[in-house]
Amino acid sequence: MPRLLRKRETLLFIIIAVMIAAFSTRADGFATPGNLSGIFNDTSILIILALAQMTVILTKSIDLSVAANLAFTGMAIAMLNATYPGLPLVVLILAAILIGACLGAINGFLVWALEIPPIVVTLGTLTIYRGMAFVLSGGEWVNAHQMTPTFLNVPRTVVMGMPILSWAAVIIVALIYVVLKYTQFGRSTYAAGGNPTAAVYAGIDVGWTKFLAFVLSGALAGLASYLWVSRYAVAYVDIANGFELDSVAACVIGGISIAGGVGSVLGTVLGALFLGVIKNALPVIGISPFTQMAISGTVIILAVVFNARRERNRGRIILRDKAAAEIPAEVAA
Amino acid sequence: MLMNNALQHNVASVAPGDVPAILEMRGISQIFPGVKALDNVSISLYPGKVTALIGENGAGKSTLVKILTGIYRPNEGEILVDGKVTTFANAQAAIDAGVTAIHQETVLFDELTVAENIFLGHAPRTRFRTIDWALMNSRAKALLVSLESNIDPTIRLKDLSIAQRHLVAISRALSIEARIVIMDEPTAALSRKEIDDLFRIVEGLKAQGKAILFISHKFDELYEIADNFAVFRDGRAVGHGNLKATPQDEIVRLMVGRDVENAFPKVDVAIGGPVLQVEKYCHQTEFRDISLTLRKGEILGIYGLIGAGRSELCQSLFGITKPLSGKLSLDGREIAINSPLDAIRAGIVYVPEERGRHGLALPMPIYQNMTLPSLGRTSRKGFLKAANEFALARKYAERLDLRAAALSVPVGTLSGGNQQKVVIGKWLATMPKVIILDEPTKGIDIGSKAAVHGFISELAAEGLSIIMISSELPEIIGMSDRVLVMKEGLSAGLFERKDLTPEALVRAATGNA
Numbered sequence: 001m002p003r004l005l006r007k008r009e010t011l012l013f014i015i016i017a018v019m020i021a022a023f024s025t026r027a028d029g030f031a032t033p034g035n036l037s038g039i040f041n042d043t044s045i046l047i048i049l050a051l052a053q054m055t056v057i058l059t060k061s062i063d064l065s066v067a068a069n070l071a072f073t074g075m076a077i078a079m080l081n082a083t084y085p086g087l088p089l090v091v092l093i094l095a096a097i098l099i100g101a102c103l104g105a106i107n108g109f110l111v112w113a114l115e116i117p118p119i120v121v122t123l124g125t126l127t128i129y130r131g132m133a134f135v136l137s138g139g140e141w142v143n144a145h146q147m148t149p150t151f152l153n154v155p156r157t158v159v160m161g162m163p164i165l166s167w168a169a170v171i172i173v174a175l176i177y178v179v180l181k182y183t184q185f186g187r188s189t190y191a192a193g194g195n196p197t198a199a200v201y202a203g204i205d206v207g208w209t210k211f212l213a214f215v216l217s218g219a220l221a222g223l224a225s226y227l228w229v230s231r232y233a234v235a236y237v238d239i240a241n242g243f244e245l246d247s248v249a250a251c252v253i254g255g256i257s258i259a260g261g262v263g264s265v266l267g268t269v270l271g272a273l274f275l276g277v278i279k280n281a282l283p284v285i286g287i288s289p290f291t292q293m294a295i296s297g298t299v300i301i302l303a304v305v306f307n308a309r310r311e312r313n314r315g316r317i318i319l320r321d322k323a324a325a326e327i328p329a330e331v332a333a
Numbered sequence: 334m335l336m337n338n339a340l341q342h343n344v345a346s347v348a349p350g351d352v353p354a355i356l357e358m359r360g361i362s363q364i365f366p367g368v369k370a371l372d373n374v375s376i377s378l379y380p381g382k383v384t385a386l387i388g389e390n391g392a393g394k395s396t397l398v399k400i401l402t403g404i405y406r407p408n409e410g411e412i413l414v415d416g417k418v419t420t421f422a423n424a425q426a427a428i429d430a431g432v433t434a435i436h437q438e439t440v441l442f443d444e445l446t447v448a449e450n451i452f453l454g455h456a457p458r459t460r461f462r463t464i465d466w467a468l469m470n471s472r473a474k475a476l477l478v479s480l481e482s483n484i485d486p487t488i489r490l491k492d493l494s495i496a497q498r499h500l501v502a503i504s505r506a507l508s509i510e511a512r513i514v515i516m517d518e519p520t521a522a523l524s525r526k527e528i529d530d531l532f533r534i535v536e537g538l539k540a541q542g543k544a545i546l547f548i549s550h551k552f553d554e555l556y557e558i559a560d561n562f563a564v565f566r567d568g569r570a571v572g573h574g575n576l577k578a579t580p581q582d583e584i585v586r587l588m589v590g591r592d593v594e595n596a597f598p599k600v601d602v603a604i605g606g607p608v609l610q611v612e613k614y615c616h617q618t619e620f621r622d623i624s625l626t627l628r629k630g631e632i633l634g635i636y637g638l639i640g641a642g643r644s645e646l647c648q649s650l651f652g653i654t655k656p657l658s659g660k661l662s663l664d665g666r667e668i669a670i671n672s673p674l675d676a677i678r679a680g681i682v683y684v685p686e687e688r689g690r691h692g693l694a695l696p697m698p699i700y701q702n703m704t705l706p707s708l709g710r711t712s713r714k715g716f717l718k719a720a721n722e723f724a725l726a727r728k729y730a731e732r733l734d735l736r737a738a739a740l741s742v743p744v745g746t747l748s749g750g751n752q753q754k755v756v757i758g759k760w761l762a763t764m765p766k767v768i769i770l771d772e773p774t775k776g777i778d779i780g781s782k783a784a785v786h787g788f789i790s791e792l793a794a795e796g797l798s799i800i801m802i803s804s805e806l807p808e809i810i811g812m813s814d815r816v817l818v819m820k821e822g823l824s825a826g827l828f829e830r831k832d833l834t835p836e837a838l839v840r841a842a843t844g845n846a
Binding site for chain 2: 257261262
């Protein structure tokens with residue numbers, strides 16, 4: 001199946017499998033189902049945020065505020081939980097999704113209505129949302145003992161062999177897959193990023209599509225905030241600091257074109273898992289966190305080089321006829 | 334295979350005054366996928382002479398300019414500079430050979446200063462290899478003064494008018510000591526006074542012995558400034574000589590001169606009642622007071638020079654831009670079109686001129702491109718149905734004879750001609766009442782053109798109303814039931830089929846009696 005082999009996702013899957021095999025030769029028990037399921041669970045939040053990021057990147061935008069959104073929303077619901085322990089968890093989760101979506105809508109509005117470049121908008125709101133988290137909490141932490149047991153335990157509860165945290169990621173993967181593949185909004189994200197002008201000519205409101213992508217990204221960041229706060233059982237201003245870059249990295253490794261319009265849900269998930277495996281494996285085989293960062297960075301650059309080469313190849317197909325026409329002239333000369 | 338055009342070098346390499354040409358192009362051919370943009374053309378440029386390059390849009394003028402500036406390498410032929418064969422391998426080689434081009438929209442850098450623009454790439458250096466700003470500014474000043482201009486070389490280019498930018502471009506040409514200056518429609522955006530100033534400079538360049546290739550659509554200007562002429566048509570050089578000794582009628586005949594009657598077997602279609610009525614459409618900057626009626630089964634041609642406002646008019650009918658005032662009715666009911674979506678829903682579609690840039694998302698599969706404006710119809714309860722999309726795409730792929738390995742491959746992998754078919758299929762799939770075709774055969778070869786024309790006729794026979802923008806006279810005359818000629822944003826006449834002659838249309842479009 002050479003066609004399947006040439007696909008980015010297959011290649012990434014093989015690389016991950018080889019990595020796991022290699023690590024398991026150095027660390028016993030690395031490749032056991034229990035450990036792998038643990039890695040997946042560890043990577044769940046990254047998967048959700050990477051899918052949020054991917055939706056935005058598909059429209060030729062970027063959302064650098066996802067982690068700051070997570071920090072603010074996480075703080076807000078942690079405080080709600082601490083102050084009103086009687087509130088049902090469902091309400092808190094819905095509140096998290098809603099608050100996140102509102103923050104995403106602010107990004108989307110600025111991009112859509114004021115036509116400010118997304119990188120500038122979200123760089124600004126990144127700082128603002130973290131600042132808001134500080135103002136909200138006054139710099140205080142919300143610790144495990146202030147949270148209700150339900151709040152803390154639900155994501156850890158094992159259902160059908162996996163914690164609910166992992167199931168949340170699985171459900172979101174399925175949801176985003178359906179949204180991108182089977183809805184008009186999904187098609188519009190690809191079209192808006194693939195060729196914005198052609199999208200306009202086809203009757204697609206590119207600005208509105210971007211707005212919706214940011215709202216979706218915010219809502220997912222909101223959901224992720226609850227998962228994060230309950231998993232680490234603490235909320236403070238600096239949680240998930242720098243995590244927006246991990247979400248972008250997962251997309252890039254997964255073959256999502258930063259220029260928009262190209263990418264798959266499977267690619268993003270594999271990109272996130274790739275980072276998850278590295279993060280979990282390197283400490284096991286005794287590599288320091290700083291070396292880990294360098295390794296992650298190298299991988300990201302390699303992925304970008306790989307993407308760029310692929311884009312050039314595509315260009316060559318378009319110019320194939322022209323190139324063929326030019327060769328005789330060169331031979332003659 | 335490429336040599337089937339016999340040698341027909343009829344251009345003398347020596348001018349009547351026996352001055353040898355500075356630059357001579359011999360038997361140049363440039364082939365693009367499916368198109369022979371230039372077919373065995375020869376042209377000579379003489380010192381101290383202005384040569385007018387004349388031809389319809391698509392005649393190959395721009396291709397020639399790109400070869401002369403080292404952007405394209407011709408498939409055949411040779412370029413001689415001072416009688417020696419020279420290869421223009423890249424833009425720098427052309428500059429080294431003394432060729433420079435001043436483009437319609439000058440290719441300069443808005444955020445750099447005037448002096449930087451003039452000396453970009455060859456700025457004077459200090460001992461430490463850093464840019465010698467003082468020397469650069471003073472040299473720039475001197476160049477501008479020699480052109481009787483008092484532009485401050487230290488201000489940014491973006492603060493200059495278009496005429497001043499031309500001066501900067503000319504200064505740049507002088508700074509690299511160009512001997513061959515190409516001016517590609519330099520007067521398009523200039524006022525009469527600015528044109529007079531420009532022409533004085535051109536006279537100055539002539540006096541310095543520079544050879545000038547001057548491209549313009551405006552005959553009055555050409556007769557004012559040019560000495561020699563060369564006429565291109567469909568990529569061939571069809572005539573050359575002394576311009577002053579050649580009457581304008583003769584030039585027009587050379588430009589359009591072929592039997593247009595038989596080339597386009599337009600099918601006669603029974604024309605029905607009015608479908609689209611446009612009344613007094615005005616735009617802020619692009620056009621004014623345009624009224625037209627499009628009837629069922631009719632092909633309405635819109636002819637005019639580049640910049641006459643034809644595409645802008647049609648884009649406003651499609652909701653890309655908003656008109657300032659005016660009324661639009663479809664099937665007798667007044668409608669408001671505020672976005673392309675409104676237009677598509679009303680049944681008006683627009684197939685843009687730049688089909689790659691405006692028409693296709695290259696990374697997306699063929700079928701997704703085809704169904705993009707029709708997703709409302711192929712979806713069920715808000716969910717996309719791939720099966721319906723494939724069915725719709727297959728229907729139009731078959732109808733248009735689209736050649737592709739599968740409908741799920743990215744459009745970017747198709748050849749140019751097949752990409753065009755995807756664009757057209759995409760719009761037909763919306764089942765429009767009115768289809769606007771902007772230069773439908775631009776950049777495709779003669780054989781494919783005939784197929785496109787046949788297809789347009791077929792659509793009209795099915796009762797579609799068609800607006801066809803075209804700069805090609807044979808096409809517009811051969812295909813249209815009526816022709817609206819636009820000139821500088823205004824209607825310059827509506828011609829019935831029986832009154833369609835090349836001369837009448839060119840005269841209306843260029844405003845020359």
